[in-house]
Amino acid sequence: MIDAPLSEEGAAVAVTPDVLRPALELYLALHTHPELSGAEERTAALFADRLAEDGYTVTRGIGGHGVAGVLRRGAGPVVVLRAELDALPVTEDTGLAYPSRVPGVMHACGHDLHLAALAGAARTLARTPWHGGTAVIVGQPAEETLTGARAMLADGLYERIGGPPDAVLAQHAAPLPAGHLAHAAHPGGPVLAGSRTLDAVLHGSGGHAGTPQLTVDPVVAAAAAVLRLQSVVAREIAPGEPAVLTVGRLRAGDRANVVPDRAELGISLRAFREPVLERMTAAVRRIVRAESEASGAARPPEFTETSRSPVLAPDAGLTAALRAAHGELFGKSRVSGLPPGTATEDFPWFGPAGADAGLHGGRGIRCGYWMLGTVGAAAWRAAHAPAGEGEEPPALPPNHSPRFAPDVRTALPTGIEAMTAAFRCALRHSRETVGGIEAHDP
Structure with missing residues (x-):
């Protein structure tokens, strides 16, 4: 729980206008023209062009529309900063003056904010001194389908940047006070759950709704x-x-007077340990097969695992260093711990989990990940004010909600500064922990 006082202005971190203004312009361009997973062509081009303008060596089209910009400043650690490109199939209902112009699509998870903040951090790093290392700026497609990270790695992301990096960093919007950051409550512990997504097809025998005895x-x-x-x-x-099982899709038939010959289920599984996920997966297969057999189906159901993601547990040492660096920058009252959440990410594939899966050879990669608050001061206070008798305080729209609308005025500059400081911290931490090289402030 974060209960630090907020000013009405949100105590925004100072970012120079030549960094903040272009980042805000990019945010607006992304928010008004969102693109779904795998279709992020315009988004990727805008991001890549910004990186090229700031002097990065840019590679496009990695694993789909993935982008990587590289800025080398001598021998030293390689640190990857990553944000996502894609939006969601959600119809916006925020009341903003700059809503999505794409029917049925919006940035309901803050990826527009992440990408704009990363662009601002990339520009800051390009225009400020630091030496002895490499910054790699990654725009990842298809995070919402949990397929983009694997696709980029399978397409040789790390080979294209000269090998596995020393550290990979990311931040994510969360319904916390804007201007606040939250790291893993326990260094080395999980931040987000691992997941499996299964599609199941049950087969029947179609026919007339008036003669169900002739159908399955x-x-x-x-x-x-x-x-x-x-x-x-x-x-x-x-x-x-902790575990969650959700059937998010049940699709069957087209007419009320026709018994269809197939039904489809989309099933999401989430937990914080791989053995639990494996047990849940086996149980799903067993139950769906049993119900199919009990109905007298002529053939067994079919299963397809459409995606999976590992448990997101950032490196303990790097997490402690990042939290200290953010506390020094913003003040300790604006940096907190956060209990694990059952949302999922494909970010862990960039780290040791990807090495274990054979996606790359970087078993020693350290991952850093934190949450970026997005709720304005007035909305936060209203949601946490004592309610009158028979009243409930207004709920804060969560990620994936049609009403999700970050307080960009505060969250964007905070995100830029947080990512910039995290890069510098990761350089120092990598020097201290790899090869015994003496640390110095970049």
């Missing part, structure tokens, strides 16, 4: 499976083990 109805089997799946967490996972 996959809708009934799917509905039964949905209800039975709710028992996986309640009865197959230990009570003290």
